[in-house]
Amino acid sequence: MGHSSAIEAAFRLAIERYQSIGVDVQSALETLASVAISVHCWQGDDVAGFENTGETLGSGLAVTGNYPGRARTADELREDLEQAYSLIPGKHRLNLHALYGEFDGYVDRDQIGVEHFQGWIDWAASQSLSLDFNPSYFSHPKANDGLTLAHPDSGIREFWIDHGSACRHIASAMGKSQGNPCINNFWVPDGYKDSPADRGLPRRRLADSLDKIFADQLDPTHTLDAVECKLFGIGSESYVVGSHEFYLGYAISREKVLCLDAGHFHPTEQISDKISSTLMYVPELLLHVSRGVRWDSDHVVTMTDELQAIMQEIVRGNHLNRVHIGLDFFDASINRIAAWTIGTRNTIKALLMALLEPTAELQRLEAEGDFTARLAFMEEQKSMPFGAVWDYYCETKSVPVGRAWLDEVRRYESSVLSHRTQVEASV
Template identity: 60%
Template sequence: MTVKENFENAKQQYEKWGINVEDVLKKLKNVPISIHCWQGDDIGGFEVNQQELSGGIDVTGNYPGKATNPKELRSDLEKALSLIPGKHRVNLHAIYAETEGEVVDRDAIKPQHFENWVNWAKKNGLGLDFNPTLFSHPKADDGLTLAHPNKEIRDFWIRHTVASRKIAEYFGKELGTSTLTNIWIPDGYKDIPSDRLTPRKRLKESLDEIFSVEIDEKYNVDAVESKLFGIGSEAYVVGSHEFYMGYALKNNKLLLLDSGHYHPTEVISNKISSMLLYSDELALHVSRPVRWDSDHVVILDDELREIGLEIVRNDALDKVRIGLDFFDASINRIAAWTIGTRNMIKALLYAMLTPNDYLKQLQEDGNFTERLALMEELKTYPFGAIWDYYCEQMGVPVGESWLDEVKSYEETVLSKRN
């Protein structure tokens, strides 16, 4: 049978639950995913005085074809985006500035250093998000930045973060869509600290100073991201979940939940509904922590499906800013983007094809038998036929056929890079 015939047969099964599949697909195509640029070059960036990767972050693998300059990275992103249904966003770090060979330290970056990114985003109809880069720098060598006991170092990183928020504001003005600026820092200690409070006081004071600089919230939205531990900060991280949750709620900032930044049995899908009770918006970095924060390519596993369900059944598609965060240099990087982003969209589609209102009522009625039975039976509904049709309608490859395009691009483009 054709993709269309399979779709029509599958649609009938979902429609018996009152789901308008055509409306679902219309809604889905308007949900943007923020795709992280750093999968394409292993978080190297393009600073003239490029530093070795540090700050509790590591990328393993040496698959050929890594992007080595902004033009290559944008070309690779375009290829990945051509294989992913919908219109999306690209998430940049400050180290992806283009300074025309001039050494510009991070506290001196300006919007002009991202003009090429903005022009590219306009051409491709994309939004941009942003992150200050508080790692891989001599002033972060000891694993402390905004919480550093040395005021001069703290002030440097404060200036860098303020500059980053101004760049994000520029993105928002130029592209007509608000930019999310997410602050993550590596600060912490390898061994048991003798004082947990003082570094957190310094971090709070640094954030207060950063946010005292007014940036138009129409164009820039601030978020803060916690972490459980990092390489070199195994015993204590200054910016814990409790620290940032309290700071975000008290100061009207977005909390960003990264699915790799918690205990191995702790999942962000279980946090989404709680945060939405107290915050109008929420941000996510969706990753796959095989062993702690290992940032593997997102697959359609139980947690990803549950993240999609929590967003959809709580009517939060316009309240949750979904971004991705993984890096794997052991496989083709364009394939990594494509697999991860398509899976995030699949999770949302799966959730939108679920009779969530009916299942909620079963729970309210105490009918846990039928609730469990239906939730399990729905897992083998012909979801794939709806997905294939959606891809076909959006003009991207159906099924695994996208892999042929990646292989061709690798042969004609990636293999020729040094």
């Protein structure tokens, strides 16, 4: 890399600046390198999956755009992921949905097994990364009326209970293989477009279904169950069964991981404000870092105030050992590998910015009631030479510095992605 001397010189000056406010840059970088972001597979193919049933995306989900080069097979998706990971500093994870199994013919979701994900397990081991998992309660004929685990038909509920149970055993096998827990996240889109006459009964059915799914006691060193709330969705604008209050109570009473998605709340709410309070009552949190624009639209993560606030809350509260950071966005209007790269690099940048704060001093000033100095120091922090530290970190992790990663994406688009639009992959 041609700018090594300039990057090194800027980094040394940055170290001096941060030392002057009591921040150990090397310690911050060591902590940053230990944090694995769970990168979501579904950005690479617009949440289509590989079931090859012809079923279109539904159940409250929508992907907009038709940028060329979408991954059509598991091998293409893995190839794209490898390209994305090569542009992102650090060693990270992959978050996989159940509809991304490799199926030899049609396999319904209550029948999926570890064998359908062995290719992913083997690939992850070859890449030295770990997997997380999600049951897929959408884009299926038995989800077309907007209800799954809360469905009034016991047969449909049983089908989705079996799907959840199967996914737990798949996640456990993944965790056992990789030597650390596979986070298995349950998001259930159940709800009504218009106001229901009975809000309580569907929630009792959902709780009962979840209890049946979680009845098997699986090794927590292999897998951890997470439950994810939502305010509303497409087709469930008036009522979502699995609300924040529902899942908060469920996670507390069943000792489950609570998942907070940045787009799943009212536009005036922020998940950064929920981290410290929920961690008082649940063992761990899973975050789906996303960017809602007026609604839960799952835009590519940018360097917003909320993204920075999320990371500040994790670091200031010393919660890195209890918070799992995952991503959840899908944009088909731009190059999908660029979307992964932009969103993941921004998430890591925001975490680094939080690690470079003089946290102890800020909290001391607050405890002493010196709110003037607290505000002044927080504002001065915004002009500290964070960029020089970030560039150095990227270079030491052998990934492109600055905008150079986009050149790599364009080369890959020219040599690989552009050819996918010529002939459809065989299924």
